Amino acid sequence: MGKVVFISLVFAALSALLGERFVHFRKRTFASRELVKNHLPNCVELKNLDFGSEDITILADGLAFISTGLKYPGMPSAHATDIIGKIYTLDMKNPRMKPVELRMPRNFDLQSFNPHGISVYIDPSDDAIYLFVVNHPEHKSQIELFKYVDDDRSLVHLKTIKHELLYSVNDIVVVGVDSFYATNDHYFTHEIFKGLVEPFLAQPWANVVYYSPEEVKVVSEGYYMANGINISPDKKHIYVVDLFDHNVHVLQRKEDNALVSVKTVAVDSLCDNVEVEPETGDLWLGCHPNLWRLFMSDPEDKPGSEVIKIQNIHSDKPVVTQVYADDGHVIMGSSVAATYGGKLLIGSVYHKALCCDLNMVAMKKILVAAVVAAVAAFIGHRFMKLKEMALASREVTVKHLHCRYIKNIEYGAEDITVLRDGLAFLSTGLKFPGLPSFGDEPGKMYVMDLLHPRPTAVALQIKGELDLSSFNPHGISAYVDEADDSVYLFVVNHPQHKSQVEIFHFVQGNTLVHLKTITHPLLHSVNDIVAVGVESFYATNHQSFPNNVLNTLTTLLGLAWCDVVYYSPKEVRVAADGFLSANGINISPDKRYIYVSDVMGHLIDIYERKEGEQLVHLKSVAVGSLCDNIEVDHKTGDLWLGCHPNGMKLAVYDPEDPPGSEVLRIKNIHSDQPVVSQEYVDNGHVLIASSVAAPYEGKLLIGSVFHKALYCDLK
Structure with a gap:
């Protein structure tokens, strides 16, 4: 009898724990959030990118690199056999805005190529362009280093980087010809532990790793899910997105490449990758407004997309703005947002990519601001006129009978x-x-x-x-x-x-x-x-x-x-x-x-x-x-x-x-x-x-x- 009671109590406690963890997970993924559309004008779908565009990075001359074909655990594309990972470029200065597939080297295993986060480094000595790609062959983690050849739009594979500390890499930001910072989005490597146990435990066990041929070390930790990573234009700060904690961490780089936490900025969304605007230093984030829907992947209840911009991130009052929002009927599962020349590229984990016109938004804002200012001035003038008509300043001298x-x-x-x-x-x-x-x-x-x-x-x-x-x-x-x-x-x-x-x-x-x-x-x-x-x-x-x-x-x-x-x-x-x-x-x-x-x-x-x-x-x-x-x-x-x-x-x-x-x-x-x-x-x-x-x-x-x-x- 006592044994039955004990088993019943254990079962009840376990059920209560699982129930509490389930509710907590739904809350953390914003499962109940309903999105209000906030579209941009003149958004067009980019051709050829039918299997996602998980990460995008744009060079100073307007050349964009795009990774596509990611098969990520838990996503609809995870076990697709007809999807092959590819890298595309897009000339942002060309009005045709047509992505071009880069020719991959013959000695590279294309069948298992599963590209995730990407980063580009330009060697100041010869302007050579090096592309670093997070790759998950058979859902493992490694970094592929390519050299970009502009003449024939091809990539030359230079080497593959593996390390025990790079066990669950999500994104990468390059700081040298063969050195970078990388985020590990999970603590465990086993698929069951990564997909079920870790999300339910919800512990801040993810980290950021610094890699160079001379040393590899953990430089920042305490993240629930370290995702996108990037660097400030002056190279002094690193930005890390904690997807499950709904914030962006600002870290200062030290001489020994260690990172010191400066602040965190709440974004009120589950943000994925982060891109930095070179001229302004503004951060652009591709986000998941309701991650629960992304996990469920119900075609009748599609996961939405959201783009968030952070201005003045190093000030006392950073400005966080929602630039774009869609309920999934235009683009599902946005993962990255990158800007150049008044245009905005929005990529997704497994769906499609958009190019939107920000200049029209700016003109619209200027026009609206001008109209508001004119209306305010007119209302102010009329109010003063109304006060004048009402004799608002008049004081009377008493004259009684x-x-x-x-x-x-x-x-x-x-x-x-x-x-x-x-x-x-x-x-x-x-x-x-x-x-x-x-x-x-x-x-x-x-x-x-x-x-x-x-x-x-x-x-x-x-x-x-x-x-x-x-x-x-x-x-x-x-x-x-x-x-x-x-x-x-x-x-x-x-x-x-x-x-x-x-x-x-x-x-x-x-x-x-x-x-x-x-x-x-x-x-x-x-x-x-x-x-x-x-x-x-x-x-x-x-x-x-x-x-x-x-x-x-x-x-x-x-x-x-x-x-x-x-x-x-x-x-x-x-x-x-x-x-x-x-x-x-x-x-x-x-x-x-x-x-x-x-x-x-x-x-x-x-x-x-x-x-x-x-x-x-x-x-x-x-x-x-x-x-x-x-x-x-x-x-x-x-x-x-x-x-x-x-x-x-x-x-x-x-x-x-x-x-x-x-x-x-x-x-x-x-x-x-x-x-x-x-x-x-x-x-x-x-x-x-x-x-x-x-x-x-x-x-x-x-x-x-x-x-x-x-x-x-x-x-």
Whole structure:
């Protein structure tokens, strides 16, 4: 019994260990990573390279050497009998970009040639070109030394280098005619131990070896899988890619060819070979974004490819950039990336090779940068212009009247209109996009009798089918029917921030009876209204479009696309346009003229009413402030304006620096020299964001967008 329990425990522990190691291996190979394509323009497949191009190196004159036909353990090509290893050259200066197979020597065993990493050395004494190739005949490891003959595009085999320390060579970088550094990607040499045991143990047992005829020694170790290796342009540093640790090691060369670790740079991918750009010193890495898929080699779930560039690798902040990424539908298992003359070669372990145009990328980046800079400059200019239009730098000097707060008005009185008999209507509780609101309750309508010795705001009862829970009143206008003296109140309403006009009949007992709701596509952003009949009116649209994104754009661009709409049951049309933001609107006592406040233009526009309710522009009067609603003195015809002295403070509301209030008066507006005077100014400590000023018999009502309302004595 005890023996069975012991065996069960051992089996359970072993299963748990294997399970943990399996999960760890999948994590290390980025098995769950999904790649987002990042293609380069004008990438073309190179001819003749149908069985991979595992390593590529390019000389200073543009001659590229390419190894192809690698049969690597665990890869689909590992046991292919029809694949023969070859070496190609490619003239990067030739627009044909056609790889040429190099003729191999007859005394060399081509059948077992299995080329892996390569490196080139040019003898400074005679410019002879020597090609070093990692070779795996029968999956062993040895280094082949060739001399390149340009005349007949051939390789002369000079010797084969073997050593017990060169037991699992992956890549090589040459530093002399017969000396080099080489990476061993595994610790074991037996295929089962290399392919199964070592990956699951995941120990940093791989190393870098220095070889010369005089000495062979391990010069760096502690790698999980030492892969690509290369040298800096000044020959002072060696770069080693640790594929399983997802980083690049920077090592300093010493006089005795020993290597000292300087730093590691994380690349967040499983990178294979590394090439170095001679002019810049930038590193180019061919990487496997999901190595698990490379091992599985499922044609339905192909292994992808990734090219990574490292700039300023010796600085405190190297820049790691993904230059190319593909999910395997273009190129599978990328292993190397090498550049020359604005072109990028991408090789693979067993698939194909690509040549991509980097100049177009650079031009695209320059163009994008130029466009971004131009857009940024334009936006900056428009923002400064917008601040200028909003009078963002304006500070006001207080100029008060003898005033008191109107009771019951706690959440603004955005618009006020006063009848000839002293009856004043107030809209309150507006919730306007982008502005604060001090109350959560729906909007209300109030009435005040200004003939009363102590006028008080009284809430009006609203009867009818109107949804009071979403009532959001904005601009208002009253119309008195001369036939029977009936009072009709027109109210701009924004339920759910839509735009519609409500018509009420004012009856005794402080009651509004809802008669109808008016909606129309042209009434898309109504701000204010002036009634000219029982069911007809002019209305301002303070925005150009019902869409907020388009409105933000038109505001930023400073486009004067807002308008005034005439509405009657028989026709609806645009009566006037060309406003930056059409706001308050009203009518002269003799009904001949319409006044429109262009709040962002700091203007009052005067229109003459013509037959058929046509509006003809007469002139504009500058007011030097952002004026909201307009009220007209019934006796004098003077215009009274509730204004925002600093629109920026209103837009970015700060209770510590509240937006102020300003009341302007325009006398003799139809004369050649209208008189604009400042009647009331506050810095926001008494009244925040005044929006309307309505006079009556020496008294003045001042309303606000969302704050309070004042009752002032003009005498």
